[in-house]
Amino acid sequence: MKRVDMIRAEEKKYHDECYKQHKLFEKGSWLYKPVQTVLEMLPKIKEIExxxxxxxxxxxxxxxxxxxxxxxxxxxKVVCVDLLESAIENLLCYSKQFEVEQVIEPYLSDIEGFEIREQSYDFVVAVSSLEHVSSELTLKRVLTDMEKGTKPGGLVCLVINTEVTEIDLHTGESLDALIEVNLSTYDMIHELNPVFKGWKLVKHLVKPLEYNIERNGVPILLKTNAVTYVVQKQEGMS
Known part of the structure; x- marks a missing residue:
């Protein structure tokens, strides 16, 4: 099995179990609340017809x-792209529960396989997902597609994990981090800046984070430098 396939199989197990055990917006997991930066951008999006x-x-x-x-x-309209069937199935259920099923448009696809058409979106969000494309080269392509796919005046809101490490909490052993693209924080920022050159920088911060997760019954400490990067395409840019 290729390394990418192995990582995605493990991530599928982890997320499928998480979606079974935890409900959206209930305390007890990272599903408890949306990302604060995304919420901060909503007033700008609400101004658009x-x-x-x-x-x-x-x-x-x-x-x-x-x-x-x-x-x-x-x-x-909110176009939602995810690789996991369990994610899309639950998304459809929650969209009905919260009475937004007419707004949500789900697509079962990996990120790199989804076509982002030029100047189609006013707001593009990718939270803890771009590091799961298959390679650094693919990351560059997807970022470029996002840049081209954003309308003038539109926003791109990214949260990307960098320098990810995993530690077995039983043994203290450092493990191979199950992440497809695990760049240094410096290198990730230097991937982003050229793609969005000329855009207005709205928000940029790097925050060290730690999570206790479980893989195959083993408690794991996951550490990351989370890069938050929000930019706005200037009017007149193509």
Missing amino acids: NPNVLDLGSGVGRNSIPIAEAVKSNRG
């Missing part, structure tokens, strides 16, 4: 459900 939003790696709707609620009244 018929906004088109793209959530790459949407999961069960942690961010896309609140976005859909925000744009429902101005006839917006």
